[in-house]
Amino acid sequence: MESSVDTNLATRPNDNLGRVVSLKPEGTVSTTKRIKRSFRQIRAEKVFRRTLIIVALVMVALVLGIMLTLVYESTLSIKSSGIGYLWGKTWDPVRDIFGAYPFILGTLLTSFLALFISIPFSFAVAVFLGEYYPEGWFSNLLKNTVELIAAVPSVIYGFWALAVLVPIVRSFESKIGVEPVGLGIFSSALILAVMIIPYAASLGRSMIHMVPSNLKEAAYSLGATRWEVIRAVIFPYTKSGLFAGVLLSLGRALGETMAVTMVIGNTSLIPKSIFAPGNTMASVIANEFTEADHPVYLSALIELGLVLFLVTVVINMIGKKMVSRFTNE
Amino acid sequence: MASNHVKYRIGKSTFFKGLTILLACACVVPLIFILIYILQAGLTKINWHFLTNLPKPVGETGGGIANALLGSMIIILVASVIAIPFGILCGIYLSENKKSKLAYWSRLCVDILQGVPSIVIGIVAYFWLVKPMGGFSALSGSAALAIMMLPIIIRSTEETLKLLPDSLREAGFALGLPFHRVVLKVIVPCGISGILSGVMLSVARIAGETAPLLFTAFGNPYLSFNLLKPMQSLPLLIFNYATSPYNDWHDLAWGASCILLIWVLALNIFTKLMTRKWKVQL
Amino acid sequence: MESTIVKSVDYNAYFGDNHVVKNVNIDIPRNNVIAVMGPSGCGKTTFLRGINRMHELIPGATAKGQILLNGEDVMEMHPIFVRLKIGMVFQRPNPFPNLSIYDNVIAGYKLNGIKLPKAEKDKIVEHSLTRVALWKEVKDSLTKKGSFLSGGQQQRLCIARAVAMEPEVLLFDEPTSALDPISTSTVEELFHELKKNYTLIIVTHNMQQAARVSDKTAFFYMGELVEYDETKQMFTNPKDTRTQNYITGRFS
Numbered sequence: 001m002e003s004s005v006d007t008n009l010a011t012r013p014n015d016n017l018g019r020v021v022s023l024k025p026e027g028t029v030s031t032t033k034r035i036k037r038s039f040r041q042i043r044a045e046k047v048f049r050r051t052l053i054i055v056a057l058v059m060v061a062l063v064l065g066i067m068l069t070l071v072y073e074s075t076l077s078i079k080s081s082g083i084g085y086l087w088g089k090t091w092d093p094v095r096d097i098f099g100a101y102p103f104i105l106g107t108l109l110t111s112f113l114a115l116f117i118s119i120p121f122s123f124a125v126a127v128f129l130g131e132y133y134p135e136g137w138f139s140n141l142l143k144n145t146v147e148l149i150a151a152v153p154s155v156i157y158g159f160w161a162l163a164v165l166v167p168i169v170r171s172f173e174s175k176i177g178v179e180p181v182g183l184g185i186f187s188s189a190l191i192l193a194v195m196i197i198p199y200a201a202s203l204g205r206s207m208i209h210m211v212p213s214n215l216k217e218a219a220y221s222l223g224a225t226r227w228e229v230i231r232a233v234i235f236p237y238t239k240s241g242l243f244a245g246v247l248l249s250l251g252r253a254l255g256e257t258m259a260v261t262m263v264i265g266n267t268s269l270i271p272k273s274i275f276a277p278g279n280t281m282a283s284v285i286a287n288e289f290t291e292a293d294h295p296v297y298l299s300a301l302i303e304l305g306l307v308l309f310l311v312t313v314v315i316n317m318i319g320k321k322m323v324s325r326f327t328n329e
Numbered sequence: 330m331a332s333n334h335v336k337y338r339i340g341k342s343t344f345f346k347g348l349t350i351l352l353a354c355a356c357v358v359p360l361i362f363i364l365i366y367i368l369q370a371g372l373t374k375i376n377w378h379f380l381t382n383l384p385k386p387v388g389e390t391g392g393g394i395a396n397a398l399l400g401s402m403i404i405i406l407v408a409s410v411i412a413i414p415f416g417i418l419c420g421i422y423l424s425e426n427k428k429s430k431l432a433y434w435s436r437l438c439v440d441i442l443q444g445v446p447s448i449v450i451g452i453v454a455y456f457w458l459v460k461p462m463g464g465f466s467a468l469s470g471s472a473a474l475a476i477m478m479l480p481i482i483i484r485s486t487e488e489t490l491k492l493l494p495d496s497l498r499e500a501g502f503a504l505g506l507p508f509h510r511v512v513l514k515v516i517v518p519c520g521i522s523g524i525l526s527g528v529m530l531s532v533a534r535i536a537g538e539t540a541p542l543l544f545t546a547f548g549n550p551y552l553s554f555n556l557l558k559p560m561q562s563l564p565l566l567i568f569n570y571a572t573s574p575y576n577d578w579h580d581l582a583w584g585a586s587c588i589l590l591i592w593v594l595a596l597n598i599f600t601k602l603m604t605r606k607w608k609v610q611l
Numbered sequence: 612m613e614s615t616i617v618k619s620v621d622y623n624a625y626f627g628d629n630h631v632v633k634n635v636n637i638d639i640p641r642n643n644v645i646a647v648m649g650p651s652g653c654g655k656t657t658f659l660r661g662i663n664r665m666h667e668l669i670p671g672a673t674a675k676g677q678i679l680l681n682g683e684d685v686m687e688m689h690p691i692f693v694r695l696k697i698g699m700v701f702q703r704p705n706p707f708p709n710l711s712i713y714d715n716v717i718a719g720y721k722l723n724g725i726k727l728p729k730a731e732k733d734k735i736v737e738h739s740l741t742r743v744a745l746w747k748e749v750k751d752s753l754t755k756k757g758s759f760l761s762g763g764q765q766q767r768l769c770i771a772r773a774v775a776m777e778p779e780v781l782l783f784d785e786p787t788s789a790l791d792p793i794s795t796s797t798v799e800e801l802f803h804e805l806k807k808n809y810t811l812i813i814v815t816h817n818m819q820q821a822a823r824v825s826d827k828t829a830f831f832y833m834g835e836l837v838e839y840d841e842t843k844q845m846f847t848n849p850k851d852t853r854t855q856n857y858i859t860g861r862f863s
Contacts, residue, residue: 257448
């Protein structure tokens, strides 16, 4: 961008005699200082620009590196189990049989169940803060509190669920006549549902904020009620934004590890119902990674990580694309 | 007839308003439950002894979490030292080169990284640092956490700096300031509140991260200051002790949860309050 | 006294493929006030920003030709040196919001990391602020942030900031367009004072202002330098019909 340095400049004194210089004494001192200084600056400027480029390159390399590492370390498993890995129903490290289906199913079950539970709540928050009460101390409080939900560490959610939620679920299970384990997919989905509320809620809120008021006013002027405006104007208008929020929540739920690991029950069997114990991809990795005693086993676990990585990346990218398209419109 | 229909519609509208308010407020209930429960279970466990002693073996009552507290601080400090300069510089690059190809790819990678599950970062850190170095280490844990901090810092830096008016940069350039001085002495100081809030939020975020530490820092029942050896951290301690079958250990875990929770929430709230104060009036 | 300080030779500026300044040749004499006027989009601001190489800061912007400062081509110099010798004041006052009034004046030194003794700094601040007729108004509030001043004061602070660097040429990009009439006349009065020590090039879309403050006027139209002459001559007896149309208000 900048042209090359004129190196002659230092040797050339400031020979502009024509001008009237009133600040002469201090002016000259500072001018020479300035010039001397500037040469160092020009070098520093180049170094700085180069540093910035290197940093940006490292950022790209970092993510590529993550992807390549996962692929490289799971080749052993990909070679030995092939594509059948994804729907193999047995996970038996002792006999070297690795099928990821129980975990994929467990992940999908917990995530979608959690999503299903959380959506009404997060949409309610979004509508409450975006439409009904966009301002005021109470909505500020609600907004900040909902954001705090995302701030609580997941290990604490897990511990609380283990101590409080699991016994409640257990008694609920014995009431409806299923085997009262407590630990299992249902408990995981419940705690996950709480954890992912803020993601869809805060995105939904900002989307609803962006609905042009003249659209709403048009509907009001036709005699629509508040709810009709929300349903017929706001929801259709923010459809893609709300959906993107749901996707981001889903991405978060899929990758969530600790809370789920603590309450899902950790079994490699295929879950028979939503109250049965199971395992998610993330929880298997957390549980078995340090126990994996032979290379194929370890590689099979990393392949799980690779699948998880790819799925969450795709979901997040779609969500982000939808958001940016919505905000650019 | 018509008026009945209108009444019905108004009633429906009121009903849904009530439902929305109810559901929205219900969201907060679990959080409040969790806060109260953990404060109740944890606050009674916390005292000077708890903060300054090591955990006791199974069967002995008492003991503390000094190793985890110090470990957490060390791991977070090292992670910050790695991530903060890198993240801010990357954010500066993205805001200064909005349209370059490298910026496009780099931004895409930040987006990807933001969505990567933390456990995956743990796996990668294991292969990059733990395996070559021949054992679990605090340093590898810090590296994993640093990777998790990056997207938050980069994004907040970029967003903040993008909002600053171009006239500021031009004022700097017109005075003959070189590029790095314009950035470091003019642009960054004017956006410092946004940048700092990103930094603090990223610290709050990783303070409670457990998954990436499972295969990196690993945990250590003793006090350790050696970055190249396994080190305990608060979330790891909570996980290990909470899933153990011993009541004494559960008590330790409750106390630790309480401290971690207060720490994280305080960081979040403090950030919210301070960013308003630090904000440079444009 | 009529020696040339800035001279452009076949200067062309582009935004991408858009040719915005076309073959401008102009001689700017020392210690004069030069007004550059023309309808909006005529390339006058781009030309001005080309003189201290601010033009190229915009992505996709390129330039060809020569701009000579004391006979030396600024296109061959490093922009930092150019900008140290050619100060600039912008359309909207842009004091550094994070610095005090005092620090804003010596910002060029301070932000460049040049350490000056306190006495010298004080002298520069007082001198520069006096030159822009701001010293009396702010001497008791030097530690306050620059953004607390009124628009007109802020603009004079920005001029002081440029003056403090002791440049040879000062560029003004529509310096009064964001100011109220009273502040405008204060700034205009300054021009008469400042030209004793500096050469002033002022871009303005306001013909009356050009007529009031300048010694010579350049008229730009569609990226070309249409006419360049003594201001009196230009306004009383323009040679080009386009100039005539412009000053008689036949197009805006």
